[in-house]
Amino acid sequence: xxxxxxxxxxxxxxxxxxxxxxxxxxxxxxxxxxxxxxxxxxxxxxxxxxxxxxxxxxxxxxxxxxxxxxxxxxxxxxxxxxxxxxxxxxxxxxxxxxxxxxxxxxxxxxxxxxxxxxxxxxxxxxxxxxxxxxxxxxxxxxxxxxxxxxxxxxxxxxxxxxxxxxxxxxxxxxxxxxxxxxxxxxxxxxxxxxxxxxxxxxxxxxxxxxxxxxxxxxxxxxxxxxxxxxxxxxxxxxxxxxxxxxxxxxxxxxxxxxxxxxxxxxxxxxxxxxxxxxxx
Numbered sequence: 336x337x338x339x340x341x342x343x344x345x346x347x348x349x350x351x352x353x354x355x356x357x358x359x360x361x362x363x364x365x366x367x368x369x370x371x372x373x374x375x376x377x378x379x380x381x382x383x384x385x386x387x388x389x390x391x392x393x394x395x396x397x398x399x400x401x402x403x404x405x406x407x408x409x410x411x412x413x414x415x416x417x418x419x420x421x422x423x424x425x426x427x428x429x430x431x432x433x434x435x436x437x438x439x440x441x442x443x444x445x446x447x448x449x450x451x452x453x454x455x456x457x458x459x460x461x462x463x464x465x466x467x468x469x470x471x472x473x474x475x476x477x478x479x480x481x482x483x484x485x486x487x488x489x490x491x492x493x494x495x496x497x498x499x500x501x502x503x504x505x506x507x508x509x510x511x512x513x514x515x516x517x518x519x520x521x522x523x524x525x526x527x528x529x530x531x532x533x534x535x536x537x538x539x540x541x542x543x544x545x546x547x548x549x550x551x552x553x554x555x556x557x558x559x560x561x562x563x564x565x566x567x568x569x570x571x572x573x574x575x576x577x578x579x580x581x582x583x584x585x586x587x588x589x590x591x592x593x594x595x596x597x598x599x600x601x602x603x604x605x606x607x608x609x610x611x612x613x614x615x
Contacts, residue, residue: 367493369393369453374441374463376404379478381463389458389489391496395451396441404475405443407464407569408454408484409435417483420462424476429597432532435462439525439577442536442567443467450566453497453578456486497578499524505533505571508608510590515613520582529573532594533603537567540587546611549589562589570594583614 371393375382378400396406411420415434423431438461441450465480500521504511506528527533540549544561552561565588568579591609593602 367495369494369497371395371451373397374406375399376406376444376465376480378402379465379475379480381406381465381480381482383463383482383484385483386485386487387456389456389486391453391455391494393451393453394440395449396444397449398444398446401446402469402475403443403445403467403564404465404480405467405569406440407466408438408440408456408461409464409570410438410457410459410461410486411435413459416460417462428595437532437570437572438575439571440569442534442569443564444566445564448564448566451580452568453580455496455575455577458486458488460484461486497522497524497580499578502526503535504528505535505592507531507533508592508596508603508606510535510608510610512590512610512612514611515615516583518583518585518614520580523579523581524576525568525571525579526576527571527573531596531603532570532572533592533608534570534594535567535579536591536593537565538562538589538591539565539584540589542586544587546589585614588612588614 369391370388372384372387373395374397376396376398394406394408396404398404412434420431420434423434438456439452439454440463441452444450461484463482463484465475468474500523501512501516502524504526507530525535538549539562541561541563548561565583566579566581567590568577571577589609589611591604593604595602596606599606
């Protein structure tokens with residue numbers, strides 16, 4: 336979840352196939368594929384299914400808008416309604432966060448971009464949210480970029496979790512990950528080891544730009560930003576894991592978390608939760 340603290344300034348398809356041996360000399364059986372939904376983001380709405388089945392699900396976000404967008408999936412606490420959530424947002428973000436269990440989702444993407452994640456959803460009533468704020472300072476969800484999603488009881492299932500090329504831990508306040516990763520297609524398993532809510536937003540620095548340029552832009556935004564959004568994983572409640580599908584091009588990147596700290600109100604990135612890394 337990229338919340339409004341910094342998002343005002345920071346305005347394929349997976350198929351898991353395999354064979355399971357059911358016994359010596361037995362005929363191999365195909366592993367069930369992970370079902371996929373496509374979420375189309377526009378300015379300012381989500382075009383997405385009304386319901387999905389519980390369990391592993393591939394979520395692909397396509398940004399058809401003219402502004403950056405994200406797709407945070409969050410489960411409402413049992414007994415809570417969309418009206419309760421709307422009332423909580425009127426009180427402030429922390430009040431709304433208290434009503435939700437965060438299940439991840441594709442993070443911030445620029446216009447024309449797409450990204451896929453695999454989530455493990457349990458049954459319940461969910462919402463799709465875009466917390467990004469535009470140049471006018473108004474969040475996209477306040478402009479209508481929120482949509483209910485019902486997660487139904489699981490069917491037969493049988494799909495296996497993606498095989499991860501890299502495992503990354505989110506902690507208070509940092510990322511446990513290599514300083515250098517390989518270029519190309521890969522799958523990252525993202526784990527929130529908390530104890531707070533965390534996300535992983537990825538930006539790619541423009542050629543010749545540095546962290547100092549990013550910092551200067553954040554202090555006084557003017558002209559084009561010295562980076563582009565490269566997706567990432569939306570917020571995960573403590574203890575949850577999800578899988579991020581990437582196709583990384585060589586260059587310099589930064590991972591950061593914009594979730595606000597309840598004690599200080601500061602974004603986690605302001606408390607040190609940002610990490611440069613190189614892709615070669």
